[in-house]
Amino acid sequence: MTISAKTSTVENAPPAIDASTLKGWEEQHDDLMIIDVRSGAEFDSLHIRGSYHVPLAMLGEHTEEFAAKMGTRVVLVCQSGNRAEQARKRLDSVGLVGASVLSGGVPGYAAAGGDVVRGRSAWAMERQVRMTAGSLVLASIVAGRFVSPKLRLVAGGIGAGLTYSATTNSCAMGNVLSRMPWNKSSNDPTAHQALQSLGARE
Template identity: 60%
Template structure:
């Protein structure tokens, strides 16, 4: 089994390994960086919901509270990888990204909690992008050729998204009312739920 302290270069974690870690390691922390609505729909039992925008805003504070065995999860792995890079910049070099995301973990027989069925954010992005491309092409043919620029803009945006591993459209869609949960995570409810880690304790003693 891979040990976080011996192979920090390996960042992908298989669903089966995570299932074993739940049984073998009490210090395991699983952080789900999807939106609260996606988390409500289905999440890994025992995981914590810290949406990526919130994690990005309080990266240093969260990093100070984490130990050496951290697994980041999302729908497919893209947002979890962004979170891993941010935490890496804050000194957490042992974070792992779950391969296949929450759906992959569920498909492998992992213990998940299911709630209200919703479209995940990445599926909504595909629908929105595809619809805008079709609209641009149809408008360019039947209304004005200039409308085709809409399809070109979407293509450019998707290319930029892939190159930078970001998604402005996803961030915009996540702010829509239907993607809001009854209780949205806050710094107090999400970040401060973790106990103070060794780094924060050492800093407090030094001061």
């Protein structure tokens, strides 16, 4: 099943845009819809004013429903651009072609003088992944030395997972971490609420 043609995004829209282009679009296009696919804690910490919060995991579970609610000019944003690109590919697979990804993510947009909303600081998901992977590798090496050599296999597993992540431009560890309590927000929308919010623009 694919979405109807009327909800396809702007033809020939670039797959990646920079902060200055997005700022120009905000001034020139009333049909612009900015979709932030980060975790709730990241969104609360810093987000583009007027953007819609649709976490990547939620978008993945309800791709067709969200695609049907999105407008004609869609920009996907995250911390750096990686998760937004994953979201773009998922939307493209159900017929929403032409969505753009913000290069440099929300921090880059803020640094360029874009209009953002700031809140309580939180670790970005990429930083959490590096900390978790590094800690697991270090712990497995120490445990392999003092407990059992077999525990060193954990480090190999982490390395294989990171290699797969880079090859496929996905991150299973990031998906797991995004569901942890510290990455949630009291303002996190349910899928129904997020869909209603997007539907209000139709």
